[in-house]
Each structure stands twice: as structure tokens, then as C-alpha cells.
Amino acid sequence: xNDLSDEYIRQSLKNWAARHTPPSAERAHLLLMASxxxxxxxxxxxxxxxxxEYIAPLRHECLxxxxxxxSITQTRIWWFFNTPxxxxx
Amino acid sequence: MTLASDKELVLQLQSGxxxxxxxxxxxxxxxxxxxxLAITGDGDAASDLLQDVFLRLYRFACRxxxxxxxxxxxxxxxxxxxxxxxxRNHRWLRPLEDLMDWISGGDENHPYAQAELHDDWHHVQQAxxxxxxxxxxxxxxxYLNDLSLQEISEILxxxxxxxxxxxxxxxxxxxxxxxxxxxxxPDLSYERS
Numbered sequence: 001x002n003d004l005s006d007e008y009i010r011q012s013l014k015n016w017a018a019r020h021t022p023p024s025a026e027r028a029h030l031l032l033m034a035s036x037x038x039x040x041x042x043x044x045x046x047x048x049x050x051x052x053e054y055i056a057p058l059r060h061e062c063l064x065x066x067x068x069x070x071s072i073t074q075t076r077i078w079w080f081f082n083t084p085x086x087x088x089x
Numbered sequence: 090m091t092l093a094s095d096k097e098l099v100l101q102l103q104s105g106x107x108x109x110x111x112x113x114x115x116x117x118x119x120x121x122x123x124x125x126l127a128i129t130g131d132g133d134a135a136s137d138l139l140q141d142v143f144l145r146l147y148r149f150a151c152r153x154x155x156x157x158x159x160x161x162x163x164x165x166x167x168x169x170x171x172x173x174x175x176x177r178n179h180r181w182l183r184p185l186e187d188l189m190d191w192i193s194g195g196d197e198n199h200p201y202a203q204a205e206l207h208d209d210w211h212h213v214q215q216a217x218x219x220x221x222x223x224x225x226x227x228x229x230x231x232y233l234n235d236l237s238l239q240e241i242s243e244i245l246x247x248x249x250x251x252x253x254x255x256x257x258x259x260x261x262x263x264x265x266x267x268x269x270x271x272x273x274x275p276d277l278s279y280e281r282s
Contacts, residue, residue: 005260005264006232006260008213008267009213009228009232009260009263009267010232010233010235012210012212012213012214013127013210013213013214013217013229013232013233014232014233015210016210016211016213016214017123017126017127017233019210020122020123020126020132020135021119021122022118022119022122022135022136022139023136026118026136026139026140027111027114027115027118029140030110030114030140030143030144031107031110031111033140033144034107034110034143034144034147035107037144037147037148
């Protein structure tokens, strides 16, 4: 049998919980971790620190590519604004 | 979303199908996240635990019996990991974190947080957070997830009598904290119809 206080507690908790949803990025992160595990067939690291260290090299690779592209772009922009071409544009 | 049952998805997961993990995640993420959040009271921890639960589901899929419902396995993993997290998280750190929040203004100035502070829901959740951990877990599983005493007993691997006892003390503490009137609360028979 449920009494009033049971219902009150139940509804309050449910209403409070309904306001909270997991961050949307978590799904992609989970699938990335799972696919890394699937590819490596090693023990997937589970602690937050381990997970960061596991993901960090991947991020580093991406950043390296982005940075190299960025430097080329910046050099071209610098060259454009510091040569007579600027006056011709 | 998919119309495939949990059983079919677990079978796919056992053959290494990542898509099945995504579908199971979409289906159960809210209940796992909210259970972890209600037990730990920490959003970041709940996100981490959500990841851990589903990573373990993926890693140990071959150990799961597809003939049995998946929810009890998920709840067991969530409560176990939440229990470990709370035990590891030093209690003396919390007052320091609260102090830092107070100094920095915290999130309490946010209109959303202000609205929540004035809700009854928030008071009940605060009261649940203040319960001893074992009572809190039983209260969350019983009230938030609508599990029966028998189901909770199987998830926590403790006798039904122990679940009843924890629920009884947890409920009484909640009544006191939230200020429910005695006349509204007759002696309790726990079995739900």
C-alpha cells in the first residue's frame, strides 16, 4: 500500500530527476572508447585519469594536424598583408 | 531509435556490434544517469559513472544472459560503481568545495538554480542526499526507479528483510527532514500493488 508521503517522496524525486539529463557529448565519447577497445582488444581504461590519458594521444594527433594547417594559413595571410599584393587587391 | 528488444541488442553486442551499444545507451542512459546522480549528488561523477556502466556492458557483454532482463544488471552496476565512488570521495572535501562555491558565487545565482532551490523536489533530493549511503541506495531504487523490494534485494544481493529495514529507516529520516505530517503517514506496509 502506498500512502500520501510515499507518493509525495516518489513524485518529488521523479520531478527532480526529470530535470537532469546526461550531457549529449557522452554518447560519442562512449562509442569512441568502445571502438578503441574493440580495435585494440586491450583492457579499456576506466578511471577518469586513465580515460584522459587514453584519449589524449588521439587528441594530440588531431591538434598536430590542425596546428600545421593553421601555421600555413597564417603564413599566407601574413605574406598577403605584408607585400605589395595588398595594394593591388 | 530501434524497435529491437534489449535481448536482441545484447545478442548483437555479444558479436561486437557497436551500433547495438549506442541503441542500448539511448534507451537506458537517463535511468542510469539519474540513479547515479541521486546516489552521488554530483553531476560530473554521474556522467563518469554512466560511461563506466556502458563500457562495462560492452566489455562484459559475453557474460550477460540475454534471456534475462537487462535493467537489473544496469542497476546493479550503477549502484556498485556509485557506492565505490561515494566511499572513495573524501567527505571532508565537500565542505571545502561548498566554501569555494560560496566564494565564487557558485551556480546558485543562476535563475534555473534559484527556481530549483525553492522547489519541494529540491528539498526531498537534499534529504535523500543526507541519508546514510546504504539507505540512500534503497530509497533511490524504490522511489525513483519503482523497483519492488524483491528486485532491490536481488540487485543488491541482500535479504529482503534488510531492504525493508533500510527503507524503513530511510523513509523515517526523509519524513523528518522534509517535515511530512505524522497524520499523513500511517504505519507502512511496503508491498506495492
